[in-house]
Each structure stands twice: as C-alpha cells, then as structure tokens.
Amino acid sequence: xxxxxxxxxxxxxxxxxxxxxxxxxxxxxxxxxxxxxxxxxxxxxxxxxxxxxxxxxxxxxxxxxxxxxxxxxxxxxxxxxxxxxxxxxxxxxxxxxxxxxxxxxxxxxxxxxxxxxxxxxxxxxxxxxxxxxxxxxxxxxxxxxxxxxxxxxxxxxxxxxxxxxxxxxxxxxxxxxxxxxxxxxxxxxxxxxxxxxxxxxxxxxxxxxxxxxxxxxxxxxxxxxxxxxxxxxxxxxxxxxxxxxxxxxxxxxxxxxxxxxxxxxxxxxxxxxxxxxxxxxxxxxxxxxxxxxxxxxxxxxxxxxxxxxxxxxxxxxxxxxxxxxxxxxxxxxxxxxxxxxxxxxxxxxxxxxxxxxxxxxxxxxxxxxxxxxxxxxxxxxxxxxxxxxxxxxxxxxxxxxxxxxxxxxxxxxxxxxxxxxxxxxxxxxxxxxxxxxxxxxxxxxxxxxxxxxxxxxxxxxxxxxxxxxxxxxxxxxxxxxxxxxxxxxxxxxxxxxxxxxxxxxxxxxxxxxxxxxxxxxxxxxx
Amino acid sequence: xxxxxxxxxxxxxxxxxxxxxxxxxxxxxxxxxxxxxxxxxxxxxxxxxxxxxxxxxxxxxxxxxxxxxxxxxxxxxxxxxxxxxxxxxxxxxxxxxxxxxxxxxxxxxxxxxxxxxxxxxxxxxxxxxxxxxxxxxxxxxxxxxxxxxxxxxxxxxxxxxxxxxxxxxxxxxxxxxxxxxxxxxxxxxxxxxxxxxxxxxxxxxxxxxxxxxxxxxxxxxxxxxxxxxxxxxxxxxxxxxxxxxxxxxxxxxxxxxxxxxxxxxxxxxxxx
Ligand SMILES: Nc1ncnc2c1ncn2[C@@H]1O[C@H](COP(=O)(O)OP(=O)(O)O)[C@@H](O)[C@H]1O
Ligand SMILES: [Mg+2]
Numbered sequence: 001x002x003x004x005x006x007x008x009x010x011x012x013x014x015x016x017x018x019x020x021x022x023x024x025x026x027x028x029x030x031x032x033x034x035x036x037x038x039x040x041x042x043x044x045x046x047x048x049x050x051x052x053x054x055x056x057x058x059x060x061x062x063x064x065x066x067x068x069x070x071x072x073x074x075x076x077x078x079x080x081x082x083x084x085x086x087x088x089x090x091x092x093x094x095x096x097x098x099x100x101x102x103x104x105x106x107x108x109x110x111x112x113x114x115x116x117x118x119x120x121x122x123x124x125x126x127x128x129x130x131x132x133x134x135x136x137x138x139x140x141x142x143x144x145x146x147x148x149x150x151x152x153x154x155x156x157x158x159x160x161x162x163x164x165x166x167x168x169x170x171x172x173x174x175x176x177x178x179x180x181x182x183x184x185x186x187x188x189x190x191x192x193x194x195x196x197x198x199x200x201x202x203x204x205x206x207x208x209x210x211x212x213x214x215x216x217x218x219x220x221x222x223x224x225x226x227x228x229x230x231x232x233x234x235x236x237x238x239x240x241x242x243x244x245x246x247x248x249x250x251x252x253x254x255x256x257x258x259x260x261x262x263x264x265x266x267x268x269x270x271x272x273x274x275x276x277x278x279x280x281x282x283x284x285x286x287x288x289x290x291x292x293x294x295x296x297x298x299x300x301x302x303x304x305x306x307x308x309x310x311x312x313x314x315x316x317x318x319x320x321x322x323x324x325x326x327x328x329x330x331x332x333x334x335x336x337x338x339x340x341x342x343x344x345x346x347x348x349x350x351x352x353x354x355x356x357x358x359x360x361x362x363x364x365x366x367x368x369x370x371x372x373x374x375x376x377x378x379x380x381x382x383x384x385x386x387x388x389x390x391x392x393x394x395x396x397x398x399x400x401x402x403x404x405x406x407x408x409x410x411x412x413x414x415x416x417x418x419x420x421x422x423x424x425x426x427x428x429x430x431x432x433x434x435x436x437x438x439x440x441x442x443x444x445x446x447x448x449x450x451x452x453x454x455x456x457x458x459x460x461x462x463x464x465x466x467x468x469x470x471x472x473x474x475x476x477x478x479x480x481x482x483x484x485x486x487x488x489x490x491x492x493x494x495x496x497x498x499x500x501x502x503x504x505x506x507x508x509x510x511x512x513x514x515x516x517x518x519x520x521x522x523x524x525x526x
Numbered sequence: 527x528x529x530x531x532x533x534x535x536x537x538x539x540x541x542x543x544x545x546x547x548x549x550x551x552x553x554x555x556x557x558x559x560x561x562x563x564x565x566x567x568x569x570x571x572x573x574x575x576x577x578x579x580x581x582x583x584x585x586x587x588x589x590x591x592x593x594x595x596x597x598x599x600x601x602x603x604x605x606x607x608x609x610x611x612x613x614x615x616x617x618x619x620x621x622x623x624x625x626x627x628x629x630x631x632x633x634x635x636x637x638x639x640x641x642x643x644x645x646x647x648x649x650x651x652x653x654x655x656x657x658x659x660x661x662x663x664x665x666x667x668x669x670x671x672x673x674x675x676x677x678x679x680x681x682x683x684x685x686x687x688x689x690x691x692x693x694x695x696x697x698x699x700x701x702x703x704x705x706x707x708x709x710x711x712x713x714x715x716x717x718x719x720x721x722x723x724x725x726x727x728x729x730x731x732x733x734x735x736x737x738x739x740x741x742x743x744x745x746x747x748x749x750x751x752x753x754x755x756x757x758x759x760x761x762x763x764x765x766x767x768x769x770x771x772x773x774x775x776x777x778x779x780x781x782x783x784x785x786x787x788x789x790x791x792x793x794x795x796x797x798x
Contacts, residue, residue, distance in 0.1 A: 468745070474768060480765050482768055484768070485582065485768045487582065489576050490569065493566035
C-alpha cells in the first residue's frame with residue numbers, strides 16, 4: 001500500500017524532484033534542437049498569420065483649444081461650457097448617425113460593407129474607427145483640456161487622412177456655430193430678462209405710489225389730527241352726557257311735582273294704608289330735592305346732608321310702619337295726571353333722545369379716529385415690504401444691466417473670433433506605416449510564446465517520460481552501492497552517425513531560422 | 527558484512543589467493559583463442575576511440591576484485607530491470623578489462639539463452655556453449671572458448687532450440703556447470719536476462735550464484751521496473767552499475783572533483 005502510494009507520487013513528479021540545476025541545464029542541452037525548432041516554428045507561424053492580417057492605417061489631426069485672446073478675468077465669457085463639456089457635446093453631435101452617414105456618402109466610405117450591412121451598422125463601425133482623445137496638461141493642480149486628437153482608421157492611408165481632416169473641420173465648424181449660438185442666445189436672454197426686470201420695477205413703483213396715497217391719512221403726519229379730533233369729540237361727548245343727566249333730573253322733578261297734585265285714588269283697589277303711602281311720597285319728594293341740590297352744589301352741601309337725614313328718618317318710619325301693618329297688599333296707586341307736566345316731560349324725553357343720538361354719533365366718530373390711530377403701524381409695515389421689493393427689483397435690474405454689458409462684449413468678441421476657439425495644430429497626413437496590426441510587436445510576442453511553448457513542451461515530455469533520469473533517483477531507492485557509472489559509449493561509426501544527425505538537426509533548425517527571419521522581414525515590410 | 531567492506535581495500539590479496547594455481551585445461555587445449563576486434567556497433571574497451579571509457583570499467587574491476595578477495599565471491603550474475611540496458615555490453619567489457627589484468631582466471635557465461643547478446647556480439651553463434659552442456663550434448667571443456675587474454679575464457683550459448691528453453695535451466699545441470707567452472711576459474715560472471723521478463727530464467731540462473739549486479743540505464747529503465755527489481759533482488763544484490771550515466775553529475779562526481787585531469791572524457795547518449 002505504502003509503496004503503491006509512493007509510486008503514484010513518483011509518477012506525478014516524474015522524477016523531477018531529484019533534478020538539480022545542472023540536470024535542467026543538461027536537459028536543455030539535450031533538447032536544444034527541439035527547443036530552437038519549436039520556438040522558431042511558432043514564431044514563423046505567427047508572422048505568417050500576421051502577414052495576412054490586412055493593414056489598418058491611422059491618421060490623426062491635432063486640434064488646439066485656444067482659450068481666447070482676452071483673459072477671462074477681464075471679460076467673463078458668456079459661453080460658459082468648459083472645453084471638456086463642449087467637446088463631449090460636439091462628439092455627440094458629430095458622431096451622430098445622420099452626420100456620419102452624410103460623411104460616408106460624401107466620401108464613399110465602406111463600399112463593400114454597404115452591400116451586406118444595414119446603414120446603422122455601418123455608422124456604428126465608423127464610430128469604432130474614430131478615436132477622439134483629449135490631451136490635457138495639469139496646470140496648478142487642475143487639469144485643463146488644451147488640445148485633442150481626432151484619428152480615423154482605414155485600410156487605406158489616404159482615406160484615413162482625408163476622413164480625419166474632414167472630421168476635424170467639422171468639429172471646428174460645429175464648435176464655432178455652437179458658441180455663437182450660445183453667446184447670441186445669452187445676449188437675447190439677458191435682453192428679455194432686462195425688459196422683464198424693468199417692467200417689474202415699474203410695477204412695483206406704481207404700486208408703492210398708490211399705497212402711499214391710500215394710506216396718506218394713516219401716515220404719521222395724520223396722527224396729530226386724529227388725536228386733536230379725538231380730544232374735541234370726547235369733550236363734546238362729556239357735555240352731551242351732562243345734558244342727558246340734567247334732563248333726567250328735570251324729568252324726575254316734574255314727576256315729583258305731579259305726585260304733589262291731588263291724587264286720584266282708585267277705590268276698587270281696597271283700603272290701603274294712607275300713612276305709608278304718604279310717607280313714601282314724602283320720601284320720593286325729599287330724594288328728588290336732594291338730587292337737585294346735589295347736582296347743583298355737590299354732595300357735601302349742608303342742605304343735601306340735612307335732607308339726607310330727613311330721608312333716613314323717613315325711611316325708618318316707613319320700615320316700622322310696614323312692620324306693624326304686615327305685608328298687606330300694596331296700595332294701588334294710580335298715576336297722577338297733569339297735562340302741563342305731561343307735555344313738559346314729553347319734551348324732556350325728546351330732548352334726551354336727541355342727546356342720545358348725538359352721543360351715538362360722537363361715539364362712532366371717536367371709534368373712527370381711534371381705529372385710525374390703531375391701524376397706523378400696519379400701513380407702514382405694508383409700505384416697508386413693498387419698498388423692499390422695489391429695492392430688490394431695482395438691484396436685479398442693475399445686475400442685469402451689468403450682464404448685458406458683458407454679454408454685449410462677449411458677442412462682439414465672438415463675432416470677431418477673439419473668444420475660445422479650436423485651431424488645427426497639425427493636419428492629418430497619409431501615414432506611411434500601418435497602425436495595425438503591430439507586426440513587430442506581435443512577431444516578438446509570437447517568438448516569445450514559441451520559446452515558452454518549447455520549454456513547456458520539453459517539460460511536458462519530461463513529465464510523460466516514465467524512465468529514471470538521474471543517478472540520485474537510483475541511489476535514493478537502492479541500498480546497494482553504485483559500483484560504476486558507465487557513460488554512453490560512442491564508437492567511431494556511431495559518432496559519425498551522431499554527427500550527421502547533429503548536422504541534420506542544425507541544418508533543419510538553421511533552415512527554419514532563416515525562413516523565420518525571411519518571414520519577419522517580409523511581414524514587417526507590408 | 528556491509529557493502530563498504532566488500533569493495534574497499536586493494537587488489538593485492540588476490541595474488542595470495544591464486545598463488546600456485548596456474549591456468550589449466552581450457553587455455554591450453556584449444557589452439558584457436560578468440561581475438562577481440564573493434565566492433566562498429568558495440569563499443570568495446572579495446573576500441574582506441576573509447577580509451578576514456580576504460581577508466582570506468584577499471585573502477586568496476588577493482589571494486590569487484592575487492593569483493594572477491596574479501597568475501598570469497600566466486601560467481602556473479604549480471605541482470606537489469608528491463609531488456610537492452612547494456613548487460614551484455616558491460617559484461618563483455620568487464621571481462622576484457624579483467625582479462626587485460628592477467629589474473630584472476632575469469633569465465634564469462636552467456637546465460638541469456640534467448641537473446642544471446644554476448645554470443646552474438648563476439649560472433650560465437652556457431653560455437654558450442656552452455657546450452658549444449660545443459661542438454662548433455664557436450665563436455666564442459668568443449669563449451670569453453672579461450673581468448674587472446676590467457677586468464678579469460680567465454681562460454682557462449684551454443685546450440686539451443688526455441689522449444690526446449692523453458693526446461694533447459696531446470697534440474698541439476700546448471701548448478702553442475704557452475705560447480706565444474708569453479709574448478710577451473712576463480713570468478714564466473716554470468717550475463718543474464720531482465721528481471722521483469724515474464725520467465726523463470728533469472729530465478730534459475732541466479733540460484734547457484736553467489737551475488738548479483740544490477741545494471742540500470744538512465745532514461746531507459748522505467749520507475750516501475752526498478753521498483754519491482756528492488757523487491758525481487760533484495761538478498762543477492764551487491765551493487766549497481768549505472769549505464770548511460772551523465773559524466774560529472776553522478777554519484778561519485780564529487781569524489782573525483784570537477785577539474786580532475788584523470789577524469790575520462792566521453793560522449794553522452796544524445797536524445798531519447
Ligand atoms: N553505455 C553504452 N554506450 C553505448 N551503447 C550502449 C551502452 N549501453 C548499451 N548500449 C547499446 O544498447 C544496446 C543493448 O545493449 P545490450 O548490452 O545488448 O543490452 P542487454 O544485454 O541488457 O539487453 C546495444 O546496441 C548496445 O550497443
Ligand atoms: Mg543481453
């Protein structure tokens with residue numbers, strides 16, 4: 001079991017584990033012709049195959065992006081896209097199917113393809129054949145696009161150059177057109193904006209004027225007028241109120257007068273206590289008298305105080321009388337009638353009403369002035385907001401005017417071609433050498449692959465060789481000593497034969513090598 | 527006894543052992559000793575082109591004689607894991623090298639009755655040989671051919687029929703042959719068959735022999751064959767001869783040193 005496993009292991013390594021460096025050297029020496037022949041053959045085959053790959057030429061036009069004659073810091077260009085963005089945009093436009101198929105038709109490209117492929121496939125192929133490479137140099141930390149190359153691949157060197165140049169001029173034209181369009185568009189836009197801003201400004205102005213006129217009475221100058229009016233109105237109001245109270249006293253007095261006149265008692269109302277009724281009358285009379293005195297002379301007037309004593313006393317009497325009598329039914333007192341007094345009272349009532357009306361009038365006027373005074377802050381606020389709007393509009397307008405100035409210069413510059421523009425640095429020339437296939441490179445790689453393959457082959461042969469290859473392998477397995485190491489013995493005849501073989505091998509290898517060199521020379525010439 | 531003690535020492539003792547024993551019968555009986563000629567195909571050490579190679583066989587000879595003297599080794603069988611590994615070639619060249627020394631008396635026996643490599647290599651196909659003795663068709667003396675070297679004799683295969691081969695080595699005749707040979711020779715070297723061959727010949731041949739030498743040819747012997755051989759040869763194996771060795775890279779390369787002026791320069795086998 002153990003020996004079997006060991007055998008498998010040996011098989012997989014094919015005895016190479018016993019190899020030392022000189023054994024490998026010897027192996028290479030032994031297989032030198034095989035290595036040379038295999039490597040050369042692979043290289044030869046590669047160069048032959050590459051020879052038959054058709055040539056592809058690549059012509060390139062370099063376009064410089066001229067940043068403009070006037071520094072950006074002086075005049076801010078209105079063509080705001082960066083060169084990079086512009087290039088991307090142009091690429092989209094120029095490499096579009098319509099543009100490309102136009103070029104294809106104009107220049108008669110892809111004649112053979114046209115027969116078998118749909119137009120879209122051909123334009124796609126053309127896009128593949130076009131290379132657009134931006135060239136940027138970093139200045140002060142940021143990369144600026146300063147130039148770009150347009151290349152075209154073709155089987156024909158002349159066509160490659162012609163198409164590259166055509167594409168370059170297209171780029172330049174399109175760029176110019178796009179820039180002009182953008183600059184003009186900007187100017188137009190700014191004009192429109194300016195008009196709009198002016199309109200806005202004017203609107204705001206009129207609105208502000210109207211507001212000012214409307215709130216003229218609420219403006220600070222009007223406040224004093226309101227205050228004065230309020231003062232007079234309040235004074236008047238007071239006198240009105242006084243008048244009303246005077247009238248009411250008069251009315252009370254007149255009514256009391258009417259009570260002193262002979263009474264008409266309603267007998268049906270029963271036997272009512274005369275004393276309390278009399279006392280009551282006395283009381284109201286006194287009260288009326290007191291009221292009259294008080295309004296005329298004030299509450300501290302001696303007569304008023306004296307009457308107050310009388311009134312108090314009378315009230316005591318009435319109270320005690322009421323107690324003795326009990327809660328007898330109140331005597332039905334009929335209202336006394338006196339036509340003269342009645343008419344006087346009616347006159348007073350009328351008077352009171354007139355005063356009340358006036359009072360009402362005054363009150364509404366007071367309210368008006370009061371409200372005017374209260375409303376004053378709201379008005380000034382509105383005006384402030386509107387003024388602010390107005391100022392903003394004005395600023396906006398000024399700003400736009402500045403822009404318009406820049407835009408006008410930009411437009412001017414653009415029309416005189418002083419702004420950023422594309423310049424052909426180097427027009428494409430028909431290349432003398434094909435761009436693809438890179439025969440020298442591929443040939444070199446082929447030879448390299450051949451060498452690698454040859455060594456791989458030698459190693460593979462060694463791995464498949466199940467024989468014992470080194471002395472160490474024997475001494476490793478057999479305990480008995482090695483008594484002799486007999487080299488390969490070559491008789492004179494064998495030697496001649498061997499030499500002959502060597503010559504043959506060398507001849508064959510030399511022949512292969514010569515063929516290889518020839519093939520390389522021919523293939524590189526294509 | 528370890529391997530090292532067998533082969534170390536000098537060959538001086540050999541003369542003591544053989545003192546007084548002069549070559550007898552065989553050398554004197556036949557007046558037609560075999561002369562060795564340069565062979566265009568088989569490289570023999572007498573070939574002046576191969577003068578460098580003689581050194582390797584001299585080394586082998588010295589070590590073998592040491593073993594012979596120290597252990598009383600009389601009969602030796604040479605085998606290999608597979609066919610065509612150089613058994614016959616090495617056997618013949620070893621014989622010539624021993625013969626050139628003049629002593630001891632050596633008999634080369636071609637035990638490979640089927641391929642008869644040594645017999646053919648020496649052009650002895652028509653001579654009587656060991657096969658005739660085994661079939662009881664000839665006397666021992668008639669089966670031995672003398673050579674240009676007085677101390678060296680050869681027993682070719684002789685007349686052997688294809689159908690009789692399987693039984694030829696069975697029975698007492700082969701041991702009897704060896705016994706008889708020991709009476710006249712000091713060292714008997716038997717060229718034999720590959721170990722991995724599907725025949726009983728090696729077992730029968732090696733039975734009466736004292737020891738075995740294994741020839742292994744680099745880039746020829748497979749790993750599997752060597753494995754089988756190692757298992758079968760355990761007891762009798764006293765040494766290995768590496769054939770098609772790579773000059774300067776071998777087991778004894780360090781011993782000789784790289785720039786040894788005595789180190790033989792020889793061609794290597796080219797290609798597999
Ligand atoms: N070291 C060697 N140098 C040159 N040729 C060799 C060597 N070893 C073996 N050979 C050749 O290999 C072949 C087989 O050898 P041989 O001795 O007949 O093998 P075996 O007896 O093991 O079958 C012969 O042609 C021989 O010349
Ligand atoms: Mg043989």
